[in-house]
Amino acid sequence: MSNLSRRAALLALxxxxxxxxxxxxxxxxxxxxxxxxxxxxxxxxxxxxxxTIVIDAPPEKVWAVVSDFAHYDWLPGVKGVEASGxxxxxxxxxxxxxxxxxxxxxxxxxxxxxxxxxxxxRDHDDVRHLPxxxxxxxxxxxxxxxxxxxxxxxxxxxxxxxxxxxxxxxxDDTALAAVTALHRANLAALKxxxxxx
Numbered sequence: 001m002s003n004l005s006r007r008a009a010l011l012a013l014x015x016x017x018x019x020x021x022x023x024x025x026x027x028x029x030x031x032x033x034x035x036x037x038x039x040x041x042x043x044x045x046x047x048x049x050x051x052t053i054v055i056d057a058p059p060e061k062v063w064a065v066v067s068d069f070a071h072y073d074w075l076p077g078v079k080g081v082e083a084s085g086x087x088x089x090x091x092x093x094x095x096x097x098x099x100x101x102x103x104x105x106x107x108x109x110x111x112x113x114x115x116x117x118x119x120x121x122r123d124h125d126d127v128r129h130l131p132x133x134x135x136x137x138x139x140x141x142x143x144x145x146x147x148x149x150x151x152x153x154x155x156x157x158x159x160x161x162x163x164x165x166x167x168x169x170x171x172d173d174t175a176l177a178a179v180t181a182l183h184r185a186n187l188a189a190l191k192x193x194x195x196x197x
Contacts, residue, residue, distance in 0.1 A: 044162045047132070047176050050154045051183040054144050057194045062141045062149045063116045065194055069108050070094055074193040076185045087111045093123075102129060109136075116141040130182065131160035132175040137183075151190055153183040 055062050065074070069092050070083030079099045085092035085108070092108035104126075110119035121136040135157040144150040157179055160170030168174075191197075 044158045044166070044172070046156055046158055047172060047179070048154070048156050049176060049179045049183055050152065051180060051187055052150055052152045053187040053191055055149045055151055055191045055194050056147075057149055058147050059116060059141045059143050059149045062151055062190070062194050063113070065190065066139050066141060066151070067111070067113065067116075067118060069111070069118065069120070072096065074189055076189050087118075098129075100129075102126070104129075110138070125160075127160035127170060131170050131178050132157040133160060133162060134158050135179070151187055153187050155179050155183060 067087065069087050070081060072078065072094070073081050075096065077099050078096045080097040081094055082097065083092070083094035087108065089108050089111055092111075094106055094108075096104040096106070098104065105123040106120045107123055108118065108120045110117065112118065117138060117140040119136065119138040121134075125133040125135070127133065135155060137153065137155040140152045140154070142150045142152070157175065159166055159172045159175040161167060166172075
């Protein structure tokens, strides 16, 4: 197993708890500050994570769950949701109340029943809980044959430190591993919710 694979596996196990000491130390140091060589390049490049899962239910049943932006209390680590604006893009907002006492605020930016897809972005970054910034996600449901569905959870984001020379815990590999682990956990929770497990 490569160092990157080992690191990704460890981060996947820790997806629902605060990040390890390197990420926490970097985050506790305050907002990112440009280093001496930051002028030499444009900083971080956008990253993307796409994960899928097959759910033993028709697409309409899966869409009924994922399309309800105000009721994502089935997500791992979420104990409640405060929401307003229904499913209307740019007006619909929600606050995910986390079991650890934190909160995640998000705004719906796309909701398309015909294509069974919706998208939202996080209103604020908190690299202590997710070592990535400018996180935006799309969830899409597609037929998978034999009455099953394929759910896709796709995210676009930047590493937790937007400038050159990121500290350990806020680099590209850490951000990608953390978001991938988050997507996998969310899809597993969606599958369990729809299939009634």
